[in-house]
Amino acid sequence: MPLLCVSELTMRFGGLTAVDALSFDARAGDITAVIGPNGAGKTTVFNCITGFYRATSGKIALSHDGGDFELSGMPGHIITRRAKVARTFQNIRLFSGMTVLENLLVAQHNFAMPNVARGLLSVFGLGGYRGLEAQALERAKLWLDAVQLTARADEPAGSLPYGAQRRLEIARAMCTRPVLLCLDEPAAGLNPRESDELSALLIRIRAEGTAILLIEHDMGVVMRISDHVVVLDHGRKISDGTAEYIRNDPHVIAAYLGEGDEGLDDDAAEVAA
Amino acid sequence: MTARVRSPLVTALRDAGISGLVALGLFAAMVGLQTNVTNTGKMELVPNFGVVGLLVAVTMVFRFALVLWRQTRGIPVISLKPSRFAGSGRLVAPLLLLAALTLPIYGGRYWIDVGILVMTYVMLGWGLNIVVGLAGLLDLGYVAFYAVGAYSYALLAQNFDLGFWTCLPLAGLLAAFWGVLLGFPVLRLRGDYLAIVTLAFGEIIRVVILNWTELTGGPNGISGIPRPTFFGLTFNVGGGPGSFADFFGLEPSITHRVAFLYYVIFGLALLTNWVSMRLRRLPLGRAWEALREDEIACRALGINVTVTKLTAFAIGAAFGGFAGAFFATRQAFISPESFTFIESAIVLAIVVLGGLGSQLGVALAAVVMIGGGELVREFNEYRMLIFGVALVVVMVTRPRGLVSGRTPSVSLGQSKLISADMTSQGHG
Missing domain, CATH: 3.40.50.300 (P-loop containing nucleotide triphosphate hydrolases)
Known part of the structure; x- marks a missing residue:
């Protein structure tokens, strides 16, 4: 099959x-x-x-x-x-004003915030978001390492050289598991x-x-x-x-x-x- | 920042000195000079430098203690040298907060009133900032939610005899509900089209209020809206049992109520700020910013764009509703005239002028636009001209707003400010 x-x-x-x-x-x-x-x-x-x-x-x-x-x-x-199913784009579509790390965290949106109610509860520190956020961060670090971008994690994605942007887009797609x-x-x-x-x-x-x-x-x-x-x-x-x-x-x-x-x-x- | 290592005490003293100078510069004009009307009806300046000295001393002591504490804890001390305007938020924001907190102490009745007005717009600006600044959805009808909040409180108070504190959350909820209702049809629209539909929505709400005379009183508005209470204590001018003045054994004064109202809106504004700053660091807020940067990429990452946009609309609208309920209770009278398009335009101008997404910028812009507008009130018809010229000048010199740039919501090491050229302004 x-x-x-x-x-x-x-x-x-x-x-x-x-x-x-x-x-x-x-x-x-x-x-x-x-x-x-x-x-x-x-x-x-x-x-x-x-x-x-x-x-x-x-x-x-x-x-x-x-x-x-x-x-x-x-x-x-x-x-x-x-x-x-995850995808990347022919013309790179990164969130260029967000950092490399943030790009990888946005990709894990559905894991960090399973539904809107829990997303809103997390404003008050409820809904167990801390654990989910930590998991998301761990996975992001893993992929940062895999695409050799750990050193540039805090830079805006738009400032990366072209090749690095391509790698980041793949890492971001992989963060959706x-x-x-x-x-x-x-x-x-x-x-x-x-x-x-x-x-x-x-x-x-x-x-x-x-x-x-x-x-x-x-x-x-x-x-x-x-x-x-x-x-x-x-x-x-x-x-x-x-x-x-x-x-x-x-x-x-x-x-x-x-x-x-x-x-x-x-x-x-x-x-x- | 210097490479030399200084003893903690010297660093703290140095920092306290610089803070003192900045505080002196700020407070000397704001607090040090008071205007008074003499018996002959002339204006005179009364120097009030004792208070300035006190404020500067307080600032220095706090800064000294803070720097010393941070050093003993090993937290890096951010140099106070104002290197770049954008980076000065750490310094300006606490001072602004302190000035706002102590306003009823040094300001007279008139300035507290101006303060209430400014705070209302700060809150509206922060609320709209969620929709426009973070999610990148251009909303020209924000006043609709302000109106919904105001009329919700007024009608609930009149028809069901509910108090302000009960109605406040209800007004927010109702406004959020209308935010979602507006959100649904406009979700597919972007840019100019979105702006036009939200503009129309703002007008529809106003026209409905104007014409639904049985419910809203139409053009006559609603009067006699109850004032807020302080844990059940009223602010009757005449005093009497159950009043604030009576309970605390004070001389009844209208200033108590004004000061109380000021702190209510101050608290509400801070709540708005806290919630939106916190949301920015949470998945929901991050998704809003991602939506502003690239909607298609968001979809490809499995983010439900519809729900994300609706939450932005709803939360922004809820804060508009809170501000509206406050407006109703402050004025004790509301009519559709208070909710015209110009209000939406002013709030949007505050957000754009301040810098999309920047909380400090929005607050500064509200102070400049609303407070500054009060300052030049004596120029009457030239007021709007001055206002317009000032706007044009700011937009030419600082096209991305007073405070541009974006602070990352999370970082592994040292977080760096992201230049505004990098960030997108959204496509609607």
Whole structure:
């Protein structure tokens, strides 16, 4: 039973079909990469999975120890809170005026404040918030350490260098204690050394039991760490398999290098036949 | 701050000296010179430097003791040298508090009245600061909650014969309820649209009050609203049994009531400040600030944006309601005229002028805008002009308000002030 099962997912914006009857699986404990040329619909798939878009049709099923969830049509914050899917953004979205530590604490909002009544009681020191706050702080320190930001914990997130902001966003997403982490181009804008560090971080996250869904253009990172790669082009899946398999798939090469349309159609006909 | 190590006594003495100088500068003008009207009707200045000396001495002794105590406890002493204006909150805030606390002692009836007015706006400013400064939701109709609070108390007192202290929480609750009610339809709106809808809400409340004559008395308002009591003791001007003056064996004086009202609003304002400062350090307040910084990221982190916005609206509104109930009991008469849009505009101006999210800035702005407005009252028609020019000057020179910058709500090591350029002002 896969962790995430996307079936026949379609997303239309007016006349534009951004995602067209897409089906793929992501297994628990795997790093699943979603790749494809610009405009292939990768981020749209992410937005459907994380509740930012409501899919036109299709199903997104998630099942883990906590239960089975149908993500399409579920409000975004519930997807993170109950279905335990966390995400980062292509253009970094940190709380730039809050410190690095505060960013990590906001991510644990639902753990530190299980409901509004307890949140209000904590004004008067009731509702056991002290213990919850201490736990949240411990977890934040753990992740600060994991992304080497302990020394900068008290600086505003907006003042960090770009690479550190990327790492912080991943740490923040991990502070929501997800079972599936969706990363939208985490290596964009990183130098080779930072990309290597990122790969190590993602492998560590996988080792700790969180599955990763990864959109990435940096093929070095994708090929090195992915257990499974899904290739999209124009909203459709054109290939699906191990990194080794898709590297040699003519459809993928065609999509990336822009082979003539006729050739592609011929290939498609061959596959169909 | 210097690198040299001084003996604790020297450091404490030095610090006390600087505090004394600052206190002297502040109190010399505020307390030292009193205006009196002579028999011939002229104004004269009466020097009152004895009290100034006393206040300065008290400040110095307290600072000396505090610094000494902190050093023996090993708590780092923050240097009093006013290096940057933004960092001076530690110094200005206690002095402002002291000046406010002792106002009824050195100020006359007139100044206590001005103090009550200023405190009311400080409280409103702090209440609105929760919505605008922390949660980043631009609310142009804050006066609606002020009106709900005032009319709640007035109507409950008239129809059910309830006292001020019973009605105060009820007024807050009712205002919070209306805050949630307003919150629901506007949750999806941002920026300009939110501002327009809240503006309309403020006007709707006023127009309803104006036209629902059977309940609210319409344009005639409600009069004879009961005054607050001090643990059951009244403040009758004539004295008599059960009155404050009688119980304490004092000469009945109207000043007692005014001073009492002053301390009531002072306490309410401090409560507002305490609750909002505390909330800032709790998950709820942190979520508000996160909401101001980036709403989409909040959703991605599993924060229920709807509930978070509603709590900000409700809590901000509750404090507006408290202030409204106080306004009703102070005036003993309310009418829809007191709740026009200009009130919302003034409170918002106080928050923006003071610096979004800054408690000290809001208090300073209220003192400057309301107290300063009283000072230039003699210029009559030029008052608004002076006011406008002053606002423009402040906004040009300090675009993020008098006190900008944000103090982190939690820190592992030394907490540093975050520059206002970093923080977002919210998108509505």
